[in-house]
Amino acid sequence: MPPLAEPILEVRDLAVHFATPHGTLRAVDGVSLSLRRGETLGLVGESGCGKSTLGRAILRLVEPTAGSIRLAGTDVTGLGRAALRPLRRIAQMVFQDPFASLDPRWTIGRLLAEPLVIHGIGDRAGRAARVRDLLDRVGLPADAAARYPHELSGGQRQRVGIARALALDPRLIVLDEAVSALDVSVQAQVLNLLDDLQASLGLAYLFISHDLAVVDHVADRIAVMLGGRLVETGPRARITARPLHPYTQDLLDAVPGRRARLRDDGEGEAVPGGCPFAHRCPQASARCRAEVPMLRPVGGEVSLACHHVALAAAA
C-alpha cells in the first residue's frame, strides 16, 4: 500500500498523438495532473479538446505516445495486458451511454457479474450476492438483476453503469460525460448518488464534462482543457468565481442562464506551435501565435497557460 499522501493518480507530460492522412493529430499534448483519494477533479472543455482521449489514456484504453501515468504509486505507462489487469481494479470508467458497448441480450445481473468473472472473484453465489449489493448501493431494486437494458430508463441505465464500475472496488472512477444525456431531475439524482458513493467509499473522480455548471457542482478542483493542453487549473471556487484564462471566461459566459452575449468567434484554425486559443482570443498577440504558453502557477493554487494574463498577474 502506498502512503495515503501519495496521489491515487499522477499524470506527467502525457501525450497521445494519432497519425491521420492530414498529419499528426496531437489529441493530448503534454498534460500533467494529479488526483488524491476522495477528491474530484473536473475536466472541462469543448468537443475535440482531448478530454475524453486523456480519460481513456489514463485507463490505458488508448496508448499514450509519451509521458507517464502512475496509478496508486505504480507506473502503468508501459505495462502489458497481463500486468495491467490488477490495475484495472483500481481505476474504472463510466461512459455517457454505458450500454453502447455492452451486449443488449444480457441481463443486468450478468452485466454486473462479468467484471467479477473476468477477474476470478468469488463463486457463483458470492457473485450473486455482490450483484445484489451493487444494485442496492446505486439505488436499484434487487429484481433489476433479471431485467434487460432496454427495460430501464436513462437514469436507471446510468445507475447500472456506475454499479458496473464499482464491481471491482476501484479507488478511481473516470466519468466521461456520465450525466450529460440525463434529464435535469434524473441528473440531480445521479449527482447526489455520486456524492454519496464518494463519501462512503472514498472514491476519487475524474469528472469529464462539457458542462461547466455541472462541473462547478461536483468538482473540488477544475482543469480546463483546450487543444490537447490544460490552459487553467485550480480550486473550483477560484476558477468559476475569478477565471483568468480568456477561454475559461468564454466557457463561463456560455453557461446557459447567464444572459451573456458572446463576442463573435474568430475564423480559422489553431496555429500549430502557438497558443491553442490564439485564433479566438481578443487579446492575442504575435507571441501567442508563435509560442505555446506553458502552464505555470500564478498563486492561490491556480495554474495558468496564458502569455498575457500571466504577465498581468506577475506585474
Added chain:
Amino acid sequence: MDPVLDVDGLFVSFPGHGRTLLPAVEDLGFAVRPGETLAIVGESGCGKSATALALLGLLPRHAVASARRLRIAGTDLAEADPQACREIWRRHRGGRIAMIFQEPLTSLNPVLTIGEQVAEAVRAHEAVSWRAARGRAFDLLRRVRIPQAEQRLDAYPHQLSGGMRQRVVIAMALACRPAVLVADEPTTALDVTVQARVLDLIAEIQEETRTALVLITHDLGVVADRADRVLVMYAGRAVESRAASALFAAPAHPYTRALLAARPRPGWTGARPRLPEIPGRVPGLGERGAAGCPFAPRCAAVLPACRIGRPDLIVLDGGTAACLRAGEFAAQETPRAAFG
C-alpha cells in the same frame, strides 16, 4: 399582432397493446406571434417532441392526432380533412413552417455537398435555376456565418464540425423565410460556446425576419436566456404557461419549481449542497389517465383534492398554471432569486 401559430386542444396518441390508445399529448394550447420565442420545456416523455412533430405534420403514420384549432400562418388545419391536411402541410413545410432537429446529421445527406443541399432547399420552394440557387446558398452560408463559405459549398457534411453542420441546417430552414420555425433541442448536441453562438444567430435572424420561434428544450438555462414565453409540459400536459419573466420570478407550478431547484447552483460555498430531487419518475404512456393531477404522486405540495380531479388552469400574472395552489406559489418569491 395576431399569432402566426395558434394551437388549441391538441391531442396526440400512440397505439398501445390491443386496441388501446396511449396519450402522449393532451389538450395542449399555445400561440406564438411573429418575432416571438415560445419555449416548450420538459423532461423526456413529456410530449414536447410529439408536439413539434404534430405542428409539422411529421408524426408517424400510426399516431393519432387531433386539434380544435391548428392555425399556421392563417390556415386552420383543424378544419381541413386529413387528405387536405397532408396537402397543406406539404406546401407549408419549409415555406411557412420549418423545423430544425437536434442532430444536424439526420437532416443532411452524407453524399451531397453542402452547396447542393442548401441550393436544393431553395429550389424546393422557389423556381430558380441551379446557378441562382447556388448563389443564394452562398449568401445563406455567409448569413449563418460559416467561415470560408465559398469553399464550404463544396464540402460534405462529415468535413464540418457539429456547430457548422447545425449552421447549415439553420441556413436550409431559413432558405424560404418561414413564418414559424420549430427548433427541437437545436443546440443540445453542441458545445456550450457553440450553443450560445448558434442561439445568438437564431435570435438575430429572428429579429430581422420576424420569424416566430418554437424552441423545444430541456435546458432551463437556455429558456431563461432566450424565451419570451414558456410552456412547461409534464406527462403530456401543460402545467404552466407564462411570460418568461413572470415564470422565473415566481414559478407557480410545483413541477416548475422542482425542475428549477434540481439544477446545479453555481457559486456554492462551504459543504457541497445536495441537489433537491423529485421523487419517483415521469409516468409512462400507459400509466396515465388516472384521475387527479398527473404530478400529484411526486408533488411536495400535494393536497387531498389534487388526487380527485384534474386541476383547472388558473389565471395568474403573465399566464396560467394547472395547480390548485398556483396562486399561492405565484405570490411567493422564487426559491432561487437569481437564476443561472
